[in-house]
Amino acid sequence: MKVLRSIHVGLLCAQRHPEDRPTMTSVILMLGSDGPLPSPKEPGFYVGECTQDSAHWYGISSNNDLSISILDGR
Template identity: 50%
Template structure:
């Protein structure tokens, strides 16, 4: 994702946000997703398009794969003005919010044959 037009000068501070996706989620939950873009792009027509792109992007990074839209759905979402579902917590979010009821993160599932694994979370 190109970051040249992204405003990173206000709260939440970019040093606490390790990715643009995390910053987008934080601003979305605060109800201020357009704080993500630079003021020079604040034209109302552009803002509507940017808001829709942010919304669709957050749908694409939801924690559970079955909640994420297919690519054909993404194309339709971006090309229409139909209402979009509210995005759920992203898979990369490591905040203080408890996991949603019924989500797989509430259950202990082992994906290792011997239940021994080492996982290191790193940015791409």
């Protein structure tokens, strides 16, 4: 049960927006008690089904069929 609680607190600490993350004081209290925990939001690194709208939002869509990267030394 402690492992699941630790994972839950870890998910709370990995929220996309800093204001949604708990403070270290809150983390210590959450790990040391058995009280209820808030539900985490969807993490920023979540990789789900990619739709055209979400691809455009995250900047992963491209209008061209070919991409070339040229690396130059310093």
